[in-house]
Amino acid sequence: MKVVHPLVSVVDDDESVRESLPDLLKEFGFSAKAFASAEEFLASDSVSKTKCLIVDIAMPGMTGPDLQRELSRRKLPIPIIFITAHADETMRPRLIEQGAVECLFKPFSDTALQQALGAALQL
Amino acid sequence: MMTQPLTDNDGWTAYCQETNGKDKAVIIAITDLISILDAVNVPIVVVRNDFTVAGFNKMAADTFGLSSPDIGQSPSNIPIFAGLSRLEEQCSQAIARGLETSANFRCEDKWFAVRVAPYSIDNRQATGTVLTFNNITAFRASTDQAIYEREYSKAILNTVGDPLVVLNADQLILSGNRSFYTMFQLSREETQGLPVYELGKGMLKSSPLNTQLKEMFVSAKAFRPLEVDYASPESGQRTLLIDARPLFLPGRSDRRVLVTFQDITARKQAEAIERNKTQEKLRHTEAFLAEAQHLSRTGSFSWRVQTDEITWSEQLYRIFELDQGVPISLEFIGTRVHPEDKPLLQDMIERARATGSDLEYEYRLLMSNQSLKYVRLIAHGTRDKNGLLEYIGAVQDVTQRRLSEEALARARSELAHVSRVASLGVLTASIAHEVNQPLAGIITNASTCLRMLAANPLNIDGARETARRTIRDGNRASEVITRLRALFSKRAVTIEAVDLNEAAREVIALSGGDLQRNGVVLRTELADKLPFVGGDRIQIQQVIINLLRNASDAVRGLDDRRRQVVISTALDDGNHVRLTVQDTGVGFGTQSAERLFEAFYTTKSDGMGIGLSVSRSIIESHNGRLWAVSNEGPGATFSISIPAYSGKETPVGEASALHPPVTTNAQSSAGIS
Numbered sequence: 001m002k003v004v005h006p007l008v009s010v011v012d013d014d015e016s017v018r019e020s021l022p023d024l025l026k027e028f029g030f031s032a033k034a035f036a037s038a039e040e041f042l043a044s045d046s047v048s049k050t051k052c053l054i055v056d057i058a059m060p061g062m063t064g065p066d067l068q069r070e071l072s073r074r075k076l077p078i079p080i081i082f083i084t085a086h087a088d089e090t091m092r093p094r095l096i097e098q099g100a101v102e103c104l105f106k107p108f109s110d111t112a113l114q115q116a117l118g119a120a121l122q123l
Numbered sequence: 124m125m126t127q128p129l130t131d132n133d134g135w136t137a138y139c140q141e142t143n144g145k146d147k148a149v150i151i152a153i154t155d156l157i158s159i160l161d162a163v164n165v166p167i168v169v170v171r172n173d174f175t176v177a178g179f180n181k182m183a184a185d186t187f188g189l190s191s192p193d194i195g196q197s198p199s200n201i202p203i204f205a206g207l208s209r210l211e212e213q214c215s216q217a218i219a220r221g222l223e224t225s226a227n228f229r230c231e232d233k234w235f236a237v238r239v240a241p242y243s244i245d246n247r248q249a250t251g252t253v254l255t256f257n258n259i260t261a262f263r264a265s266t267d268q269a270i271y272e273r274e275y276s277k278a279i280l281n282t283v284g285d286p287l288v289v290l291n292a293d294q295l296i297l298s299g300n301r302s303f304y305t306m307f308q309l310s311r312e313e314t315q316g317l318p319v320y321e322l323g324k325g326m327l328k329s330s331p332l333n334t335q336l337k338e339m340f341v342s343a344k345a346f347r348p349l350e351v352d353y354a355s356p357e358s359g360q361r362t363l364l365i366d367a368r369p370l371f372l373p374g375r376s377d378r379r380v381l382v383t384f385q386d387i388t389a390r391k392q393a394e395a396i397e398r399n400k401t402q403e404k405l406r407h408t409e410a411f412l413a414e415a416q417h418l419s420r421t422g423s424f425s426w427r428v429q430t431d432e433i434t435w436s437e438q439l440y441r442i443f444e445l446d447q448g449v450p451i452s453l454e455f456i457g458t459r460v461h462p463e464d465k466p467l468l469q470d471m472i473e474r475a476r477a478t479g480s481d482l483e484y485e486y487r488l489l490m491s492n493q494s495l496k497y498v499r500l501i502a503h504g505t506r507d508k509n510g511l512l513e514y515i516g517a518v519q520d521v522t523q524r525r526l527s528e529e530a531l532a533r534a535r536s537e538l539a540h541v542s543r544v545a546s547l548g549v550l551t552a553s554i555a556h557e558v559n560q561p562l563a564g565i566i567t568n569a570s571t572c573l574r575m576l577a578a579n580p581l582n583i584d585g586a587r588e589t590a591r592r593t594i595r596d597g598n599r600a601s602e603v604i605t606r607l608r609a610l611f612s613k614r615a616v617t618i619e620a621v622d623l624n625e626a627a628r629e630v631i632a633l634s635g636g637d638l639q640r641n642g643v644v645l646r647t648e649l650a651d652k653l654p655f656v657g658g659d660r661i662q663i664q665q666v667i668i669n670l671l672r673n674a675s676d677a678v679r680g681l682d683d684r685r686r687q688v689v690i691s692t693a694l695d696d697g698n699h700v701r702l703t704v705q706d707t708g709v710g711f712g713t714q715s716a717e718r719l720f721e722a723f724y725t726t727k728s729d730g731m732g733i734g735l736s737v738s739r740s741i742i743e744s745h746n747g748r749l750w751a752v753s754n755e756g757p758g759a760t761f762s763i764s765i766p767a768y769s770g771k772e773t774p775v776g777e778a779s780a781l782h783p784p785v786t787t788n789a790q791s792s793a794g795i796s
Contacts, residue, residue: 013639016564016596023589024567027574058640061685066642085559086552086640106563110570 005031006051006121011041011067012083013059017106021054028114038062042070050078052101052120054113057084057091068099079120083108132161133191134179166235166256169242170198172218174211177251186256187230198254203230207237210254217241218249227259234263286384289370294319294336297379306384308356319382323353332365336380339367350387361388413437420520426502428475428512442498442520444490461487461495471500479504479512485521497525553637557603564596606632620655620768621663623692623700630667631690637672641679641686648691656700657768658745666738666749670704670761673735677708677758684757699747699764707758711751 008030010021015036022032030052035041038055039062053071057064064082071078082095082103092103102116135157142150160167166183170176174197179189187203198204199211206228213224223240236257241249280287286303288296296314304310307322319336320327327333330351338344346367355361364387370379413436416422422439426432433451440447443459453472460468464486471484481503488496502516572589575582606629627649638645656663671690678686687707695701735749742749747765754760 014560014564016561016592016599017567020564020567020571020589020592020596023585024571024574027571027578058642060639060642060644063642083563085556085563087555087559106559107566108563109566110574 005029007031007033007046007049008052008054008117009041009046009050010034010054011036011038011059011064012054012056013037014056014085017056017083024110024113025117028117030117038064038067038070041067047071047076047078052117053078053080055080055082057082057095057103058086065095065098072099081113081116081120132157132181132184134181134184134189134194135160136191137178137194165258168198168254168256169251170214170254171251172214172249174198174214176201183256204228206230210237210239213239214252217252221249228256233258233260235259285386288314288319288382288384290319290336290380290382292340292378292380294333294380303384306355306357306386323351326351326353327365330365336367336382339369339380340378343369361386362391363387417441420523422518424502424514424516424518426475426514426516428479428504428514439518442496442518443488459488459490461489463487475502475504475512475514479506482514482516495522496520497522553633554603556637556640557633557635558600561596561600561603565593565600568593568596618657618659620770621658621660622653623656623663623702623765624649624653626660626664627667627690627692627702630664630671634668634671634675638675638688641675643675643678643686643688646687646689648689650691650693653692653694653700654698654767656745656747656765657770658747658765662741663745663763663765666741666763667702667704669735669738670763673761674704674706674708677706677710679708681708695764698767700767701762701764703760703762705754705758705760707754707756710753710757710759 008025010018010025010032012018012021012034013036018034018036022034025032033044033046033050035044035046037059041047041053053067055064055067062070064080064084068080071080079101080099081101083106084091084103085106087105095103101120104112104116138153138157142153145153161181163180164182166186167180168176168183168187168189169178175195176189176193176198178194179187183189187201189201193201197211198207204210207226209226213226216222217224217239218241221241223238225236225238228235228237236259238255238257240253240255242251242253243249280300281302283300284302286300286306288299288303291297296317296319298311299314304314307314309322314322320330320333330349332349332351335344335346335349339346348364348366351363351365353361353363364385365382366385367380367382370381372379416436416438420438420442422442423436424439425434431453433453433456435443435451437447440449457465457468467484467486471482474480475482482500483502484500486498486500488498490496497520499519499521500516501519502514504512504514506512568589572586572593575586575589627647631645631647635645667690671688674688678688684707689705690702691705692700692702739749742763742765745765747763749761749763751759751761
């Protein structure tokens with residue numbers, strides 16, 4: 001029996017995150033792909049396959065919220081979990097209001113991420 | 124003998140001829156008589172009753188040019204007597220009635236009174252007339268002169284515009300000049316003998332004219348001119364100035380007085396207008412001065428140092444909150460000066476007394492309600508003609524200015540504090556970002572590692588890999604801290620060789636998060652083989668941080684183009700190194716680039732406007748330059764240029780430490796690191 005692993009894409013310009021997060025996601029039972037920028041992700045063939053997106057907010061060029069808007073424009077309602085190294089409490093409710101599933105402040109625990117993913121994919 | 128002349132004057136020729144046959148005694152008598160007549164200095168001509176010249180004396184010959192051919196001629200035929208038209212008639216009257224007559228007669232430039240008198244021989248009927256010519260030339264001249272003088276005086280008096288009148292001792296009018304009669308609309312006859320105070324419808328009755336004239340006559344007191352209002356029938360209300368002088372007539376004992384009535388209406392009006400004008404001007408000047416003193420909160424004073432006489436202007440009373448006109452003494456002033464400033468006052472007084480030099484002091488006044496006033500005193504000493512020292516000075520109430528200065532200073536320090544806190548916040552966020560990134564990696568890797576170790580089957584290789592990454596990220600976090608410590612641990616300003624590229628890299632590493640958060644693409648174009656610059660690395664890095672943050676803020680709001688910042692270094696002028704931060708942001712518009720460097724100037728809604736002014740002072744203390752130019756495309760370029768390190772640098776001075784927010788960041792952050 002073939003087990004389907006939903007694809008979770010990670011978009012972050014920080015290399016540590018791109019290296020570590022996919023491994024953890026795989027431990028959670030997802031398939032995972034990492035991208036260094038929003039542009040790279042949008043140009044990939046993973047856009048349509050991605051079931052959940054973990055996006056860094058502050059990135060050179062297109063930011064996390066920019067990507068959210070772009071996906072919304074393309075009518076691609078991928079659930080988004082924002083991650084950020086800037087612990088700005090005022091940002092979180094705004095992003096959630098605009099449709100984000102969750103906004104996690106780095107460093108975040110594996111359980112926090114798992115809960116967010118659960119919410120995103122309605123597991 | 125008869126041919127022998129009896130005289131050298133041939134006026135007597137006829138008589139000489141008549142002596143023929145006369146005895147010697149008669150001849151001698153005739154000769155004597157002729158001699159006597161010739162000796163008389165009055166011209167005498169003898170005319171016979173047939174109106175012919177019988178003879179003339181020497182004076183007549185000399186005066187009228189008579190000579191022997193004139194004897195026997197009618198005087199009417201002698202041209203010189205042409206002026207005596209009635210002579211023949213007069214002569215016949217004299218002979219017929221024995222009457223003496225006289226007539227005036229002019230001969231050339233002389234006047235003569237001619238007396239025509241009959242004479243008779245042997246007391247019989249008159250045989251002729253004797254004409255004696257009395258020279259009255261001098262008399263005539265003096266009479267003419269007298270007449271002339273009188274007419275002349277009269278003409279002058281009548282020409283004089285001011286009315287004049289002569290009174291006798293009883294103050295009755297004798298005569299006046301034409302102006303006098305015109306003024307009072309009276310004739311000479313109407314005024315003759317009129318008491319002077321009856322003039323002008325009684326206007327003089329109530330005046331002291333009467334009394335004064337009496338005093339003048341009785342006690343020779345000088346007349347004091349009187350001003351009298353007079354309703355003129357001709358020209359309305361007039362003002363007359365009445366003056367009087369005694370008249371002295373030589374050779375006469377009766378006393379008279381000359382009274383003049385001068386119409387001074389026009390002059391009075393002009394004076395009144397002028398006086399009003401002057402008073403108005405004075406009032407205006409005073410009001411102007413008072414207003415100026417009021418507005419400028421400046422009072423003025425004078426101080427006579429010897430006598431300590433002090434006068435104050437109204438405004439000075441107001442400044443001291445005293446009632447106008449209260450006498451002022453140095454002791455009193457001393458009671459109003461703030462106790463701590465009393466030595467200043469004492470010093471000023473002593474200096475004034477000792478030197479007389481100009482004074483400039485600032486005092487605090489302690490008012491009765493315990494409020495404070497700041498006053499500034501300036502005074503200039505002058506000496507009067509007796510060498511006495513007087514100070515003229517101004518006292519300005521500078522309380523408001525002082526309070527504003529203090530308020531401004533407070534505001535500045537508050538701003539500096541706010542700016543410091545704000546910068547600290549930004550810096551803290553920046554540090555947090557730098558540390559949180561590797562921490563995120565560490566925690567994620569460690570979590571993954573644990574899960575791999577707990578998995579069935581055991582994922583040893585995965586666990587090893589994640590553990591390895593955990594260590595790497597831990598090191599990365601540690602490096603961030605090390606960099607921070609390197610950046611902020613030094614406090615003292617030191618001049619050392621600084622690699623501007625390295626300094627820039629460290630700043631970029633620190634600011635990376637800030638830039639990322641704003642979606643800024645940072646490009647670096649650092650030139651190789653640059654000389655070191657001389658300076659304080661921390662301070663230079665603080666300036667670079669500031670420029671980078673400004674650039675990041677400038678591009679933050681952009682949606683229509685890349686949010687790009689380029690930081691580049693290059694050799695500048697051979698012995699300078701230049702670092703340039705170029706952005707594609709909003710630029711600084713048409714504002715002068717220099718304004719950017721003014722303290723508190725900012726184009727940012729949340730900026731303090733301090734960073735650039737402090738940055739510039741830091742760079743200038745390194746003998747360098749910091750400047751800004753607008754890009755040809757969008758955005759602005761800021762550049763610093765610092766001299767290459769020579770090893771001989773000495774600091775030009777502390778970076779102008781007006782507001783050292785950046786420096787203070789470093790100090791505050793030193794505590795964190």
